[in-house]
Amino acid sequence: MTDPHLTRQDEEISAPxxxxxxxxxxxxxxxxxxxxxxxxxxxxxWLTFAFTG
Known part of the structure; x- marks a missing residue:
């Protein structure tokens, strides 16, 4: 499953x-x-140090 929108750069996308x-x-x-x-x-x-000494 490949989505072409995941690999597109901002420069390749139209303004709208x-x-x-x-x-x-x-x-x-x-x-x-x-x-x-x-x-x-x-x-x-705090809980770790409070209960383990």
């Missing part, structure tokens, strides 16, 4: 196709995934 692709990829989650990941990592480290 490029804007449509960018519109589909317009998810903006902000910084909260990184902050949540950092908090969960710190919790895991």
């Amino acid at each position: 196709d490029y804007t449509a692709e960018k519109r589909r990829e317009a998810y903006d989650f902000g910084n909260w995934p990184e902050i949540l990941g950092l908090a969960l990592t710190l919790l895991l480290v």
Whole structure:
């Protein structure tokens, strides 16, 4: 299964196709995934040291 859209470069895509692709990829989650990941990592480290001594 090969999808030709996966290997196309931005220069090869026409302007309307490029804007449509960018519109589909317009998810903006902000910084909260990184902050949540950092908090969960710190919790895991703390739990590891708290219960293993």
